[in-house]
Amino acid sequence: MYQNNSSDETVSTINDTIRSVAIVGSGVAGLTAGVLLKAQGHTVTLFEKSRGPGGRMSTKRVAGTSVDMGGQYFTTRNPDFLPFLRRHAGEQTVVPWHGLLGYQQDNGDWSEFPTEQRYVGAPRMTAITRGLSAGLNVQAQTRVARLHRDSQVKKWHLQDADGQNLGAFDQVIITAPPAQARELLADSSAAQLAIELNTAVAQILPCWAVAVKFSTNPWPRFQGARVANSPLFWVADNTSKPGRENASDEPAAGHWWVLHATPEWTNAHVDDDPQQVVDALIAAFAELSGNAEPALETLTHRWLYARSDAGGEPQPGHLWFASEQLGLAGDWLAGGRIEGAYNSAVGLVDAIGGSEQA
Ligand SMILES: Cc1cc2nc3c(=O)[nH]c(=O)nc-3n(C[C@H](O)[C@H](O)[C@H](O)COP(=O)(O)OP(=O)(O)OC[C@H]3O[C@@H](n4cnc5c(N)ncnc54)[C@H](O)[C@@H]3O)c2cc1C
CATH class of the missing domain: 3.90.660.10 (Polyamine Oxidase; Chain A, domain 2)
Incomplete structure (x- = not known):
């Protein structure tokens, strides 16, 4: 499991399985998740619709x-x-x-x-987000428009807005703001998750x-x-x-x-x-x-x-749907702000590490 101490960061994997993970969005939440998952040995690809990483830290x-x-x-x-x-x-x-x-x-x-x-x-x-992204595979100017899960082989298939295949992944993390995340899920084979988002959303x-x-x-x-x-x-x-x-x-x-x-x-x-x-x-x-x-x-x-x-409502920190191997992270799940985006991604990576493969 990932452990992070302020003085010494110790990184090891929960199991020996190397997973391929797609992360939608390269703001603070997406980059944090990317850095942590890569440090655990997983193969991580970030997709970013803008010209470069950073998101709202612009x-x-x-x-x-x-x-x-x-x-x-x-x-x-x-x-x-x-x-x-x-x-x-x-x-x-x-x-x-x-x-x-x-x-x-x-x-x-x-x-x-x-x-x-x-x-x-x-x-x-943006010096911070540029620095965090330096060792990561960030595919900029790529808007993920559709997610489809093949439940036979337990793989997610991602497509861009032109219907181009972006690859097959074991897990997907969405860090887009809630309206965009809901839209993406609603257009996907995970449409029922879009409904669950309504209860968690700031x-x-x-x-x-x-x-x-x-x-x-x-x-x-x-x-x-x-x-x-x-x-x-x-x-x-x-x-x-x-x-x-x-x-x-x-x-x-x-x-x-x-x-x-x-x-x-x-x-x-x-x-x-x-x-x-x-x-x-x-x-x-x-x-x-x-x-x-x-x-x-x-x-x-x-x-x-x-x-x-969030209008004072309690927030879940992150969302992890283990049966689908799909998670959501972002400031809007963890009190807003830049530190919230970081906390949300750390919580999600911990949750993924602690869950069984579906
Ligand atoms: C004007 C303004 C002022 C702020 N002031 C402060 C402040 O002073 N202090 C503070 O702590 N916070 C502040 N914030 C908030 C802070 O910027 C955010 O909390 C933080 O940057 C959010 O990071 P995130 O990774 O959760 O989301 P984001 O930064 O929004 O990252 C999400 C990324 O996903 C990408 N994306 C979305 N949909 C797709 C898709 N379908 N395919 C591919 N990519 C996609 C987006 O382009 C974006 O890069 C401010 C924000 C703004 C806009």
């Missing part, structure tokens, strides 16, 4: 630096999480972010977030994200802030994160902020023209900062699935 490159459009930072309550990242993603890729974070109360007053160690990837959030809320470059820092008060009574939910001084500093003598230098809209505002403006979204969120930020400094450059990203919200 970064966009811009001249002279990069901007984190998705997951902003993380905390580590599980003592195994940080050592795992440092060991498998690289010692230098996970660094503390010492920014001062604040939150606004309904009456408009500001308070500071409690002191806590917060971490980011350096020089960008909602994933949408988010319009805008990154803005200013010539100087328009709001030095905080480096990250949760906003109240505004179209804005969260704003962060991206340039304050380690490794994002532009060399100040470069012509491309500037100060990047990331602005995330609330789920309510995003829902109300989900089909708006991106330029209208940029204008509205920059106006809201100018009101917040009291500084209407002009934007030099902007980027947008519309997340239809951003942050997980």
Whole structure:
């Protein structure tokens, strides 16, 4: 069984059977599961519909630096999480972010977030997922569209959107967000599992994200802030994160902020023209900062699935259907957030290791 201690990681297999495992998705959950299963000796293939790994921990490159459009930072309550990242993603890729974070109360007053160690990837959030994926077989730009289980030979067959065969596997792990996971299962021979998902599922809320470059820092008060009574939910001084500093003598230098809209505002403006979204969120930020400094450059990203919200309901951590040899992992099963995605994958790999082959 896989054991993971913060000081020393001991890896061995529960039995001698080498299994072929297909993992759908290469965000934190998929990559964690991939690293652990590969370390146990299994043959692992990850399928990722986007151009590269990372999922919602996403970064966009811009001249002279990069901007984190998705997951902003993380905390580590599980003592195994940080050592795992440092060991498998690289010692230098996970660094503390010492920014001062604040939150606004309904009456408009500001308070500071409690002191806590917060971490980011350096020089960008995706440095972590790139590091985790380095030793893995990730088939990018491959959307798994259909799963079919041949119960005679106990193999899963995967197909892409063009009906191309992606191979036969002993086990499948799905780490797509819940709506996409349910869709995939509903189109598969595992349709009944899609129904079981309904009881375990957190909602994933949408988010319009805008990154803005200013010539100087328009709001030095905080480096990250949760906003109240505004179209804005969260704003962060991206340039304050380690490794994002532009060399100040470069012509491309500037100060990047990331602005995330609330789920309510995003829902109300989900089909708006991106330029209208940029204008509205920059106006809201100018009101917040009291500084209407002009934007030099902007980027947008519309997340239809951003942050997980279980509405306070208990969550299962992961789902493992031993009779089908199919599992699900992801932040939405384990409290949301980056650490939740890791915890979910670790729990699933443990559950798989402890279950009999069907
Ligand atoms: C705007 C925003 C801000 C956030 N801020 C924070 C924060 O500050 N701190 C924090 O801890 N968390 C934050 N989060 C949440 C955090 O990013 C997620 O919890 C975490 O990245 C989820 O990882 P995951 O592996 O579970 O899912 P994902 O990262 O969503 O990975 C799933 C992967 O599956 C792929 N996929 C889906 N369907 C298929 C298919 N059919 N075939 C192939 N591939 C498929 C997707 O492309 C994706 O890469 C934020 C997220 C967003 C979007």
